[in-house]
Amino acid sequence: MKDLRAIGVFALLVGLVPAFSHSGVILNWLMMALFATLLSQAWNVLGGFGGQFSFGHAVFFGTGAYTQVLLQLSWGLSPWLALGLAVLISAGLGAALGAVSFRYGLKGSYFALVTLAFAEVFRILALSVGFTGGGVGLMLPLSESFGNMQFSSRAGYVWLILCWVVVALLITAFLRHSRFGAYLQAVRDNEDAARALGVNPFTLKCAATMLSAGLMGAGGAFYLQVFQYIDPNLVYGSHTSISALVGAIVGGMGTLWGPVLGAMALELLSELTRNLFGELPGINLVIYGVLLILIMVFLPRGLVGLRERWVSRSQRARTPLGLAPKSPVTERLSAGELPVTQSERPTSGVGGHGDAA
């Protein structure tokens, strides 16, 4: 399959970078870019394919990170085992929060607000309960070894996060070529129509939240392993949620490569602005914001839309008589500008008893 081949090529190319370059700057950028990619891909599963815009994906990220650190600190578990459990627990939390939200039919902005609230609740809980270390945070003792999932060079982390990005890519490819994915996109585009065709929106959305949350949890666990320190504001804070959704939106929601493209471009941009305008603190955020607005206005389908637009334009140029062009009349009809069609007249006539009497 085409997608699988493309994923293979991508994994190979990115995986080879550490073999050729030992530059800390490049490897560090690559690691952070892949990390941002994973978060965007996770968000894309639910937001892009499921159409459920979460503003609180940090709740799964933070839960992954805390599970990862607590299992190691309190139970002395191997970080590899902890990673698996962190993903499972985040996914479980996703299923539970999804079930609660979708059971009551929350959609659109209401769903977004509820997810935002969930993340805040978890942040405040993590600040106030004892076992998370509260505002002081938790530190993972430094001890570099493969078994401890702590690597002496950035290359190890690059490969680790690359594995997760590939997993996310495979899940996304599955969404594009399976019944589950087709159903999920049908629910995104029109829930009632999907129900009439035998789709159960509730279980689908819960399953999508679960997948999305699991990937997000993996991101959280990875974050802990790299920085070896977390506190509630770092992992449950809204910046994680925002960066996850912005990457997917800028790149192109509901696509395979959109989140990859978006997250990498944004990471590059923030790196550049930080280096160029380093002496003006915050200027990078200003530029970031302006670019975001420009992309929203001019490329509503994301960076991926740029290519589609170019392709369709060149196709149209090649087949001028391709599909029957719309006549101005039918176009205005479908836009509802021309009100009267003959067959609709009875509708208007029958209702008013007055005009018959």
Next chain:
Amino acid sequence: MLLELRGVSRSFGGLKAVQGLSLQVPENSLSALIGPNGAGKTTVFSLMSGFLKPDQGQVFFKGQDITGLPAHECAKLGLTRTFQIVQPFANQTVRENIAVGAHLHLKSRVQALSYASEVAEQVGLAGLLDQPARELTVAARKRLELARGLSTRPSLLLLDEVLAGLNPQEIAEMLPVIRGIVKAGVSVLMIEHVMQAVMNLARHVWVLSQGELIFQGPSEMMSQDDAVIEAYFGVAGAAKLRAAQVASQTLKNTTLDATQTAAQTAAELQGGQT
């Protein structure tokens, strides 16, 4: 009986949308549910297909009590509806739209997509398979609505005004498509305002007015039923029409004038209708 309603009622606040409705849709039938605007036709469809729960009464499908069963479960049993206001998956192509329905009985994506082409052929959408649904004309959207319902391989298809908004030529093109569906073994119950099509297609008709059944029987009988005429033209209009008919019958062959008057009155009354 394929589908049976027993004393089904449903209110929205103070509005009794459907009151004590009982009807039976036989197998292999093509029938119609008609009535003035606001009569509760679409509500009846929603009650049949699981989009609404009845306050009272029961719904049976193939002998099974499906009262309160959610819409997707009804679809799995073979009872599918279309929507009056077309509801395409706008960002997807025609083929992908239809494949969603086909997935009800085909798990494989490839098979569902190829089955979608077959169904598109059946409803005359074959040339538009790769068009995004949002770029379709009204007529094509109505066909897509039909195709999607059909792709689930239903036993009973509820068509909610698939002809509304089409021009006479498009309607004429659609009639054989609907007949073909019934011939292929799918029962069809349609809500329709285009009387010419109802008379042409449906053998059995139910007329709903203000949530109540006021007529059921063969479509030829409907146009002579007093209650139906009253529901459509109002009491005064019905009286006028009746008087005109009587006048035209008594004076038949005697004065040309009266016939003309009667014809005129009838034409006035039906002014907006045909």
